[in-house]
Amino acid sequence: MVKIYVVDTNVLIQAPYAIESFEDNEVVLPMVVIEELDHLKKAEGEVGMNARRSIRCLEQLRQKADLLAGVQMENGGRLRVEKNYVDVELPEDLSSEKADNRILKVCAGLSREHEEQVILVTKDILLRIKAQILGICAEDFTTDQVLEHENQYSGRREVYVPEEMFKELKKKGVPLDSVYAVDEQGEKYTPELTENQFVILKADQSVKKTQLGRVEKGVIRKLEYRKSQPYGISPRNAGQYFLQEALMQPASKAPLVIVKGMAGTSKTFYSLAVGLEKLLNHPTGEYRRILICRPNAQFDDDIGFLPGDEQEKISPLMRPIIDNLEQLIDSSEEDRYADEEELQGKVEEIFARGLIQAEALNFIRGRSIVKTYLIIDEAQNTTPDQIKGIITRAGKDTKIILLGDPNQIDRPFLDERTNGLSYASEHMKGSPLCWQITMTAEECERSGLAMEAAKRL
Numbered sequence: 001m002v003k004i005y006v007v008d009t010n011v012l013i014q015a016p017y018a019i020e021s022f023e024d025n026e027v028v029l030p031m032v033v034i035e036e037l038d039h040l041k042k043a044e045g046e047v048g049m050n051a052r053r054s055i056r057c058l059e060q061l062r063q064k065a066d067l068l069a070g071v072q073m074e075n076g077g078r079l080r081v082e083k084n085y086v087d088v089e090l091p092e093d094l095s096s097e098k099a100d101n102r103i104l105k106v107c108a109g110l111s112r113e114h115e116e117q118v119i120l121v122t123k124d125i126l127l128r129i130k131a132q133i134l135g136i137c138a139e140d141f142t143t144d145q146v147l148e149h150e151n152q153y154s155g156r157r158e159v160y161v162p163e164e165m166f167k168e169l170k171k172k173g174v175p176l177d178s179v180y181a182v183d184e185q186g187e188k189y190t191p192e193l194t195e196n197q198f199v200i201l202k203a204d205q206s207v208k209k210t211q212l213g214r215v216e217k218g219v220i221r222k223l224e225y226r227k228s229q230p231y232g233i234s235p236r237n238a239g240q241y242f243l244q245e246a247l248m249q250p251a252s253k254a255p256l257v258i259v260k261g262m263a264g265t266s267k268t269f270y271s272l273a274v275g276l277e278k279l280l281n282h283p284t285g286e287y288r289r290i291l292i293c294r295p296n297a298q299f300d301d302d303i304g305f306l307p308g309d310e311q312e313k314i315s316p317l318m319r320p321i322i323d324n325l326e327q328l329i330d331s332s333e334e335d336r337y338a339d340e341e342e343l344q345g346k347v348e349e350i351f352a353r354g355l356i357q358a359e360a361l362n363f364i365r366g367r368s369i370v371k372t373y374l375i376i377d378e379a380q381n382t383t384p385d386q387i388k389g390i391i392t393r394a395g396k397d398t399k400i401i402l403l404g405d406p407n408q409i410d411r412p413f414l415d416e417r418t419n420g421l422s423y424a425s426e427h428m429k430g431s432p433l434c435w436q437i438t439m440t441a442e443e444c445e446r447s448g449l450a451m452e453a454a455k456r457l
Helices: 009-014 031-040 045-062 099-113 125-133 238-248 267-281 297-305 310-329 340-352 384-391 420-428 448-456
Strands: 004-007 026-030 078-082 118-121 137-139 156-161 198-203 206-216 219-222 256-260 289-293 356-359 372-376 399-404 434-438
Touching: 004 099, 009 031, 009 045, 026 031, 026 099, 031 045, 031 078, 031 099, 045 384, 099 118, 099 125, 118 125, 125 137, 156 238, 198 238, 206 238, 238 256, 238 267, 238 434, 256 420, 267 289, 267 310, 267 372, 267 399, 310 340, 310 356, 340 356, 384 399, 384 420, 399 420, 420 434
Parallel strands: 004 026, 004 118, 026 078, 118 137, 156 198, 256 399, 256 434, 289 356, 289 372, 372 399
Antiparallel strands: 198 206, 206 219
16 A cells, blocks of 8 residues: 655755655655755755755656656655645644644644555654654654664674684685584574674684684685784784774775774774874885864864864864874873873874875765775764765775764764664675774773773763
């Protein structure tokens, strides 16, 4: 049975293609949604861009037929704009002046006059709650949703191998059909391993024997960079060994690295260490520079109104990057802060020489970034559309590193299942060009307190 989907403005702002995602059902845009798109079309950043994309899509449909009467879409569905139901009564405490409540009026009116099920689609949780109170069916826009965080791809797996094959890892590798996992009932089964997935390999007769490897073309191979110390940093746990392996690989082999994990697991710290190793300690000529972008919900929208040039505008967001640089530039914890001015001078020199550059996320749109070590920090605050734009900006010999924690999202209408970091992780899973690793709470290296808080809070 055909359903009627009433689509909120915030859905179009996050996913301009949304009206084409409802198969052969009817899609209704209340007139207030058109008004809001008109208001947002000149907004800065992604909001304005997606509003304009939605408007252009509507214009193409308008040229085919009357939007009020309804337009047939290529996917078999039908879209129309609804200008009626302005007189539908709502509870007194729901003001008719508010756009959300005008959308609720349309939903209520359609429900009374049509036999088809009417469903409100909105990213606004509170609007979904109000709809339920009024007896209106409401849903989130789920097309871009991935699995819940605990079920998302972690990029690592623990498996067992027969004792006699354990040593083969360092020689010629271990075939995937030789390893096994054990379920909750203690039964053995053959695990499904993905290309580039990292593996903790255990000998089945002496489980204290472990080795670290990576899946490549049907074989678990040893880590190539397990003995490396980028910028003097040594890995302290399995997660950091895996992280180091992914970061140290050249862009030709691992052009995209996705790292998820809570604060304190050294995601940014290690990424900077490898970048500085490649540019300063042992210049390989792989990259011209390190480029850092750090998206922020409010900042991306308001950057144009902040005083100063681009670097002055984004400097507040770069403070966490500078904190990490201070630790890398002076490894002595006792003497590091003895002379604050000298330490600050060393950090400023790196930026002055152009070795590290920082840019706002919306400033890299439309560019082709070549021969660059590109770090996107706090990538969980990007939308799927933004992350697609970033990855497709990669030019020749550029390495993109996406860092973030899907549980720490500051941007409205995003969650652990709809943010750009999780979206990229699930959709790039299995690609030979993408390497992924999720750091665990036990791998928090910030401090004893940080680890304790990660476990308890």
